[in-house]
Amino acid sequence: MFGYVRPYIPELLVREERYYRALYCGLCKTMKKTTGRLSSLSLSYDFVFFVLVRLVTDGEEVRIGRHRCIVHPHKRVPTVEPNETLRLAARISALFTYHKLRDDLRDRGASRRLRAALLYPIFRRARRRARLAELEGEFRRSLDTLSSLEREGSSSVDCSADAFGAMLAAAFSEGLSGANQRICHEIGRHLGRFIYAADAADDYEDDRRHKNYNPYVAANGGRELTDADRAAMRTALLLELGELEKAVDLLPFGEMGTVRALISNILYLGLPERIKWLSLSKEKEADDKSGSI
Amino acid sequence: MISQDPYKVLGVSPTASDEEVKRAYYALAKKYHPDNYSKDNPLADLATEKMQEVNAAYDEIQKMRSMGAAGGGQGYYSGTGYAGQGDPMYQQIRRMIQANRFGAADSALENIAVANRAAEWHYLKSITLMHRGWVNDAMRELEIACSMNPSNPEYQKAKQMFNRTANGYGSTYYNAGYGRGGGCSDSDLCTTLCCMNLLCNFCQ
Numbered sequence: 001m002f003g004y005v006r007p008y009i010p011e012l013l014v015r016e017e018r019y020y021r022a023l024y025c026g027l028c029k030t031m032k033k034t035t036g037r038l039s040s041l042s043l044s045y046d047f048v049f050f051v052l053v054r055l056v057t058d059g060e061e062v063r064i065g066r067h068r069c070i071v072h073p074h075k076r077v078p079t080v081e082p083n084e085t086l087r088l089a090a091r092i093s094a095l096f097t098y099h100k101l102r103d104d105l106r107d108r109g110a111s112r113r114l115r116a117a118l119l120y121p122i123f124r125r126a127r128r129r130a131r132l133a134e135l136e137g138e139f140r141r142s143l144d145t146l147s148s149l150e151r152e153g154s155s156s157v158d159c160s161a162d163a164f165g166a167m168l169a170a171a172f173s174e175g176l177s178g179a180n181q182r183i184c185h186e187i188g189r190h191l192g193r194f195i196y197a198a199d200a201a202d203d204y205e206d207d208r209r210h211k212n213y214n215p216y217v218a219a220n221g222g223r224e225l226t227d228a229d230r231a232a233m234r235t236a237l238l239l240e241l242g243e244l245e246k247a248v249d250l251l252p253f254g255e256m257g258t259v260r261a262l263i264s265n266i267l268y269l270g271l272p273e274r275i276k277w278l279s280l281s282k283e284k285e286a287d288d289k290s291g292s293i
Numbered sequence: 294m295i296s297q298d299p300y301k302v303l304g305v306s307p308t309a310s311d312e313e314v315k316r317a318y319y320a321l322a323k324k325y326h327p328d329n330y331s332k333d334n335p336l337a338d339l340a341t342e343k344m345q346e347v348n349a350a351y352d353e354i355q356k357m358r359s360m361g362a363a364g365g366g367q368g369y370y371s372g373t374g375y376a377g378q379g380d381p382m383y384q385q386i387r388r389m390i391q392a393n394r395f396g397a398a399d400s401a402l403e404n405i406a407v408a409n410r411a412a413e414w415h416y417l418k419s420i421t422l423m424h425r426g427w428v429n430d431a432m433r434e435l436e437i438a439c440s441m442n443p444s445n446p447e448y449q450k451a452k453q454m455f456n457r458t459a460n461g462y463g464s465t466y467y468n469a470g471y472g473r474g475g476g477c478s479d480s481d482l483c484t485t486l487c488c489m490n491l492l493c494n495f496c497q
Binding site: 179182183186243246247249250254255 | 301324325329330334335336339340343
């Protein structure tokens with residue numbers, strides 16, 4: 001879906017990386033079982049982050065078995081056996097993909113529309129099997145807000161980012177109550193806000209050239225990005241990560257050292273990778289130029 | 294309030310040295326410091342709870358360890374050195390604080406008439422406030438203590454401790470050896486402030 005809410009692997013301990021991969025494989029396996037064999041096509045790192053966070057709050061047992069699959073036919077790989085947390089992640093993932101495809105069917109280029117049309121039947125069924133009517137209501141509300149902001153040509157990144165954040169907040173806190181509900185709600189909200197704003201910043205030049213809607217472009221009256229703009233975006237995004245950190249720090253990790261290490265790695269190294277280009281503006285421009293010739 | 298093992302709360306082993314315990318405590322206190330969670334933060338109350346848990350765990354460990362030998366520091370404040378000076382009334386309050394009787398210490402402080410409140414009163418008040426997690430008030434009281442008696446090293450030391458806690462995103466993580474640069478360091482603060490101005494232009 002976004003694909004970059006993931007750890008920076010070189011800084012992980014070997015056992016942390018193994019655990020992470022086992023979760024990834026476990027999520028894939030669970031998706032096949034819960035929302036249909038082909039729904040695992042939409043498997044993404046982002047939902048492994050969701051699983052990590054919810055393992056802390058749900059207290060589900062993590063049992064690692066060894067399984068073969070199509071991607072690893074030559075040997076049995078460590079795989080977390082399906083549990084409630086993984087099943088929830090699979091169901092929410094199906095819902096996300098379904099709505100993403102609906103969006104793609106409407107307003108993207110021809111190849112993307114074709115791809116969406118091919119996948120749509122799979123995820124229409126997966127979404128039905130997800131049975132998350134209440135959460136879907138939240139999704140629809142957020143998506144409606146997003147598209148009406150887009151129609152208005154809103155120049156507030158925060159407004160749109162908030163709508164997207166509300167969507168992830170509802171997803172992360174699904175089925176929880178009390179303090180954990182509030183903590184996960186905040187984690188989802190700030191992660192969503194970060195993702196939306198980071199994507200908008202990243203798409204700036206493309207959207208400007210192709211006259212697509214982008215709140216940053218709208219705010220700048222369609223001018224080219226200056227170094228000062230980049231610095232401002234970077235600061236706002238780092239502040240967002242700071243808020244995310246505060247919510248993450250309140251998760252009741254207890255003795256879940258590996259999960260904690262993985263979440264910290266994603267928060268402090270994985271996510272900042274995404275906005276690194278903002279502080280390396282000159283080199284990035286040089287890269288772009290040499291690439292386009 | 295303590296139902297958990299205080300060592301687990303601080304994330305250290307029971308065999309950790311006093312220094313290690315202290316370091317773990319400072320790292321956590323920095324993290325859950327009310328300065329980090331402004332009043333607008335919807336999770337501020339949870340952070341306060343966590344802070345109290347961490348304080349209680351540290352106090353508990355201090356207490357357990359001082360059973361045999363004479364104790365080390367007292368959280369943000371060292372209770373050593375200058376206790377011999379001044380009013381016997383304050384000495385009594387210091388003893389209450391050292392015995393972790395913060396409630397009693399606070400009411401004893403409140404019983405002292407406003408006109409009679411010396412620098413030491415504000416310093417001790419600041420300790421009891423800090424224990425409650427009321428950092429803003431604690432800092433204000435400490436500020437008053439320092440301005441009433443600027444040459445007192447005990448007050449200055451406590452103030453430095455406060456200043457050290459003002460730190461940004463990721464600092465504990467980077468200090469733990471994961472550092473690859475990036476993130477927000479102290480030297481970034483100026484740039485951040487400059488950028489805040491730019492952000493304001495954005496909103497117009």
